[in-house]
Amino acid sequence: MIDIKAFREDPDRFVRGAAEKQMSVDFDRLSTLDEQRRAVLIELEQKRAEQNRLGKESGPRIGKLKGQLKSASEGDRAELLKALVDLEATPVRLKSEIAALEQVLAEIEPTWYAILLTVPQPPAADVPRGKGSDDNIEVRRWNPAGFDNGVPFAQSRGFAPKTHQELVRSLGLVDFERGVKMSGTRHYVLTGMGMRLHQAILRYALDFMADQRGFQPIGVPVIVREECMIGTGFFPAGREQAYHLEESKRGSNHDLFLTGTGEVGLMGLHADEIIPIDALPLKYVTLSTCFRREAGAAGKDTAGLYRIHQFDKVEQVVVCKADDAQSRAWHATMLESVEMILQSLDLPYRLLQCCTGDLGVKNEDMIDVECWMPGRGDGGAYGETHSASRLGDYQCRRLNLRYKDEQGRMTHAYALNNTVVASPRILIPLLEMHQNADGSVTIPVPLRCHMGGRERIEAR
């Protein structure tokens, strides 16, 4: 959520930001409602102030009169009653005036807030302008020694690459048919060494972040309330992407949602909290199952392990002070972790600076990591495996996650998040890059300790 005060001071900044993100928001309506809301609020508060004042002045007298009325003789009753009515006249009038104003406010505020929730975080100033993913800019690329993704795979390795789909079939790593039988399209079953490789890379990534990078490992719920989804900025925009457990239809009082990333749990952890300043930055890593409906992606990447409804992901988040330089430094550090992992696995990759048009509602700066997938497309292609976002205070504002700065001012923290590794998608480059001419796959050294010491996966 954006700061409404910042919007009042400089609405253009947000109008421009939304335009750059190719998003449409009814800013005129927001401005109008905001002004109306404030006008009503001023009037309402004046009335309430008067009501409070009268409550202190004449309230006790009213109480006294009412007491007297009970034990009053018939003769005194009329007089007491009149005094009471006089005394109550103003408060009674105020009461109805206040109720009317509250009614007006109740009509304005929900719409005001709903629009406010849809205003995107403006892109950082140095994010390149662009319409969509085609305008993203490559920052750098890396290839392991002895491999060049610029030349055909067959030329550098001496044999034509199989696709990951062919490999998982021949090596017995994934059973797509039974996955689809049980759960429908975009579902799969990991079998044998496929399951072990999946677990190995997740465990390796989690351990790496905890042991080498000082991140605290945390296990979080993947079934959350709507507030968590709104607070983390996934709702309302991404409502269609989330599986919805309609528990209310079964008599429960609230529905639940399956999270599409561990970010929801990690950030939701400290919602409505004031973090001690010494505790910052928070550096968390989690491993969680992620659920995505992939609504609107019909027909896209339908085969294989690329786009699926359920996967597991090691995710890192950082919550730091509201400081642009710190945010940028952590962004670099988080990306460095990813690069260290990919390099240790000998996986070619490149970093893309996402342009304004490719950003989501909540991020102001995003770098995607794409791994080289020799079996993708025609002759290999990069495919997105990671995404590293800087969110400014957008998410913490929604989550009401704050800290007291050095001057004692309450401040919304800045948040960042980045994939560490998402599997099985990462198995695509892993299998395709490490395949051998005989159809076997060499297991990268760091994963072997989680694979019973094996060096290769071979057809049985």
Add this chain to the structure above:
RNA sequence: GGUGGGGUGGCAGAGUGGUCGAAUGCGCCAGACUUGAAAUCUGGUAUGCCCUUUGGGGCAUCGUGAGUUCGAAUCUCACCCCCACCGCCA
């Protein structure tokens, strides 16, 4: 799932219709005393929003929401959450 108890400031805990944003204690901050510390004493110590000539002023908040009332931490209803015991269970 059943029964019972309970949600008040950073924490503990009082408060059953007005003088209550809220006693008291602890903690924390500042000052005094002290060579320094401890102890003691004095003062301060929530959050959000609105207005503001930036001094300050106002409104709201006692789990959440609605209601009764001239007036609600206090009464009524619904919901959320926590605790205890019983049942069931990976």
